[in-house]
Amino acid sequence: MNHPNRRRFLKQSGLAAGSLALSGIHFACAALGAPLKQVELSGSLIRFETAIPELEKAGDAVALDSVLLEYPILLIKRVGGTFTALSSGCTHLGCTVRKEPMLLRCPCHDSAYDFTGAVLNGPAEQPLREYRIRMTGSVAEIEVTW
Ligand code: FES
Secondary structure (H helix, E strand, O other): OOOOOHHHHHHHHOOOHHHHHHHHHHHHHHHHOOOEEEOOEEOOEEEEEOOOHHHOOOOOEEEEEOOOOOOOEEEEEOOOOOEEEEEOEOOOOOOEOEEOOOOEEOOOOOOEEOOOOOEEEOOOOOOOOEEEEEEEOOEEEEEOOO
C-alpha cells in the first residue's frame, strides 16, 4: 500500500536538496495550518520556548519539524496554559492533518481529531500519537520516542 507519507513523497519527488527543503517547508506550513518551526533534537528531547506570539492564546499552535521526525509535531496551547504535543500523522493512512480553529482535520478522508488527539470523526479509529511534555518555566521539553 502506498501511504501518502511526507518523507516518502519528498524522497520520490527527485528534487534537488535545496529546493526540496524549501518546497517542503512551504508545503508543510500550508498543509498544517500552523506556523512551522524548525527544531533540533537533543537526544530524544525537543526543547521549545513557548513564550512566543504564535502561542499567545488557547487554541494556538505551532508545527515543530526536524529531519529526524516522520511528521511534524503540533504543539497546541490548551485552556489554562498547558500544552499538547501531537503527531500530525493521521492514523488512518498517514496523511498530514491540518489544524483548524477547533479541531484537527485530515484532508485525505476527512477524519477529525480534537486537541487531545482523540478521534471525533472517522474513518480513523485510533487517536493521534501524543508526545509527553514537561514544562520548565516557559520551555516545553517534548519527549520524542520512536
Ligand atoms: S489518511 Fe487521514 S482520513 Fe484517511
